[in-house]
Amino acid sequence: MKTGHNGIVNDAQGRVKCVFCVVQIPKAFSCIEQHIHGSKHKETLEIMTDNGIFHNEDNTMYCKPCKTILNNDESASQHVDGDQHSNWIAAIEDLIGGEFINLDSYLCSAKYEEDIRCDLCETAFPFTLALLEKHVNSHDHRVHLAEKLKTLNGIFPVENGEEVWCKLCDVYIENKVQAILDHIDDDELHMKWFASMDDIIEDHDISLDEFLSEEHHTTAECGKCNMEIDCTTENLEDHIFSETHLNQFD
Ligand SMILES: [Zn+2]
Ligand SMILES: [Zn+2]
Ligand SMILES: [Zn+2]
Ligand SMILES: [Zn+2]
Ligand SMILES: [Zn+2]
Structure with a gap:
């Protein structure tokens, strides 16, 4: 796999093509530039890095999760919408949701085989669904x-x-x-606390990190006003509707 290629190739008939987007482009330099800087091409690049799709030296496209070479006429975005790929993504999201396992470095590394890391356990293992499942349940x-x-x-x-x-x-x-884990995931009171807090502080730049991680810390921090507020739903609600908070500019 090769990185840094911009996807533009001349095919056997001398036509100019973008192999990432699978489109033909008029040969003029300005048209090629326009395509490379256009929104479709940028979107394709994003889809590729998010989904582990790479360009091979022979101008084929390879999908790392599916371990397959894309069909000649299949663009990256068509591939990720297909069954094989979307089923893979769904299975993975099911497995790693809430587990603090991050796939980004696996997906964007231009190597055929790449270990997956669990930051919680500070360990790495070859990436297969079976091994991932085994790890998550260990x-x-x-x-x-x-x-x-x-x-x-x-x-x-x-x-x-x-x-x-x-x-x-x-x-x-x-x-x-x-x-x-049961208390965190299933206790009604516990979940209600988070649900009502999230409702209040959503989009308000208020952090509960220290309140949650330090036993004797009693306040939440408003990053907008740069002040500490007693961490109860009533106080926080009052705060976000207060003059002080409303008059701060982002
Ligand atoms: Zn393109
Ligand atoms: Zn795929
Ligand atoms: Zn782990
Ligand atoms: Zn609780
Ligand atoms: Zn505030």
Whole structure:
């Protein structure tokens, strides 16, 4: 696979073609320039990097996830809309949703084989659906996931070590990976807290990071006003409708 190619080739008949978009272009230099800088071509490039599609030296196009060479008359965007590719994407999204596994570096690296990384476990493994599934369900990964989610969910250790404490719900939870994940994913009160908070702070540049990750931190931070606000739904609601907040310019 080769990067840096702009997709423009002369075919055997001497016609100019963009092999990324699969379109013919009039031979004039200005037409070629226009195509390369046009929105269709840019969109195609984006589709390629987002989906692991590369240009081979022999001017064929290769899809890394599908491990297949695209048909001659198939553009990158047609390929990603096809069944094989979209099923692959759907299966992957199912597997890695909420797991902190990032596919971007796998998809945009111009190598045929590329390990996939789990940042939570600081490990890498060859990328197949089976290995990915195995990793996501492994005990190590579940433990690391629970650790990570605790800091995003206001859950803190308790001295006795047998329980953890949820600051949002003010309840104690058994200090077991599954119990913690269940609380985060299924507890009604817990999910309601996030749902109503998200409703209020959405698009308001208000950060709950420190409130959620530090046990004794009681405030949220408004990045727009550069101030701390007591982290309750009532206070935050008051804040986003306050003169101070409304009069800040982005
Ligand atoms: Zn193009
Ligand atoms: Zn594909
Ligand atoms: Zn992992
Ligand atoms: Zn909770
Ligand atoms: Zn504000």
